[in-house]
Amino acid sequence: MIKVLSFGAALALFSLLLAGAQGVIGGHFADALRPDPMAIEMEAAFALYNPIWLDSRPEAAFEAGHLAGAYLLNEDEWEAGLDVLMQEWSPGRPVVVYCDGGGCAASRQVALRLREEFQMEAVYWLVDGWDALESAGKVK
């Protein structure tokens, strides 16, 4: 038992040292600590002028309920969702993507893809996503 515990502790420590070195040298920790310019809090999102809201949750969740006026755009239904978005969007018009809640990666991925592939400048992902909308009473 002591052998296992000491082995586990040594392994945890050594791998933590390697992880720390990679995190510092590779700049991963700095990236993680830097605020994401594409993240937007709910109040700021609702203060934007005429934003397009995108729901990046799965289609079933979207059908069950979504923010009024939001369009479905996720990685699975990318082409269909993109067609609708492109009909609505014009250069400079802000786009806000939300997904399930805190830590949900889909909205970030969709926002990043829109920015990289279509050079959309004012594209954001909503911090805490659906959970934030729900607790603010914006959706039911």
Added chain:
Amino acid sequence: MMKALNRLLLIALGLFFFTTGSMKLLDPAAFAEAILGYRIIDGFWAMLFALWIPWAECLLAVALAWRSWREQALIVLLGLMIGFQGALASAYLRGLDISCGCFGADVSSSVGFALVRNCALMALIAYVFRAERRERTIAGEEESTGPQP
């Protein structure tokens, strides 16, 4: 015959964890995103774990090659897998529709599938551990009852 099969399973286990660890180490940002999807930890901690877990996997895979560390490595590996299962089960129970992140950014698998696959992996680790222990016991017995003068 059984000894060769056990050795083969051990090598496969080592290669599997070394590969999955390396895949995640190549793109820690993507693995951190996957960790964030579980909604257990946030921001900096997700990145720390995104770097820490793959290094631990790789080191454990390497440790399996050394006979003196093998048993401990298998137990720690099993502990790590139990931890992964806990996180997966919690995501499953909360109905999170996320990719498990087990193989980095390029391979996506659902939480339900990952839970089943991990059960098989845990069974394999337990089997290899038992085989290793049996082999050691037999080797010890042979040593103690070796040729008498």
